[in-house]
Amino acid sequence: MINKYLEIIWLCIQIAIGYNLFFPLVLLLFSKIKGGEKIKVINTYVDNDxxxxxxxxxxxxxxxxxxxxxxxxxxxxxxxxxxxxxxxxxxxxxxxxxxxxxxx
Structure with missing residues (x-):
């Protein structure tokens, strides 16, 4: 019985780690497929005092x-x-x- 709970806990840990490793790759893949607009950054540096x-x-x-x-x-x-x-x-x-x- 305890082994069954340990297996479930171990599976949850693996899913949590796998999600954190896999999800950024999925986001990168979607951003490459969609291509989206590049945001242009305007240099508005002001020498404040x-x-x-x-x-x-x-x-x-x-x-x-x-x-x-x-x-x-x-x-x-x-x-x-x-x-x-x-x-x-x-x-x-x-x-x-x-x-x-x-x-x-």
Whole structure:
């Protein structure tokens, strides 16, 4: 009796695996037979800009490394706002005009 249940369970597992292997092939076959229209993709790439906000509270030790990491990315149209709350910002000197330090 238990062997019969195990055979049924094993058959269900085989059907589930076979379905997942066979169904994509059936879809590929239908798409090749039908031929359908190719969708034309228009290159609408726009160089959007964005801003990164870095917040600090009473400590600015890691900010230069964070800013350097952001500046090293390939995307170049962005601003970096550093919000330094209760921080000593005398050691935060950046030459890049995209970096704005705000002290509330």
């Amino acid at each position: 964005f801003a990164v906000i870095i917040t600090a509270y009473e400590e600015t030790y890691h900010i230069p490394q964070v800013v350097e990491s952001i500046l090293n990315q390939s995307y170049q149209t962005f601003l970096i706002y550093i919000v330094a709350d209760k921080c000593d910002i005398t050691n935060l000197k950046f030459d890049d005009e995209r970096i704005i330090i705000i002290k509330p």
